[in-house]
Amino acid sequence: MKALSYWINSILAGIMAFVGLLASSRAADDAFAVGGLIVFIACVLFIFSAIGRHFDRLGSAH
Numbered sequence: 001m002k003a004l005s006y007w008i009n010s011i012l013a014g015i016m017a018f019v020g021l022l023a024s025s026r027a028a029d030d031a032f033a034v035g036g037l038i039v040f041i042a043c044v045l046f047i048f049s050a051i052g053r054h055f056d057r058l059g060s061a062h
Contacts, residue, residue: 010050017043
């Protein structure tokens with residue numbers, strides 16, 4: 001069940017990254033444009049760190 005939560009968190013982060021890009025592209029002012037890009041970058045970094053944690057756990061099991 002713990003592995004399923006990693007998948008769900010990564011999928012939700014991907015959806016949030018997409019929404020951040022949409023907010024940035026439709027922004028009426030600079031604050032929303034920068035905010036959307038920050039959300040996108042944070043979510044992408046979270047997904048890459050989740051991938052890294054997964055492979056670190058696989059490497060430590062051997």
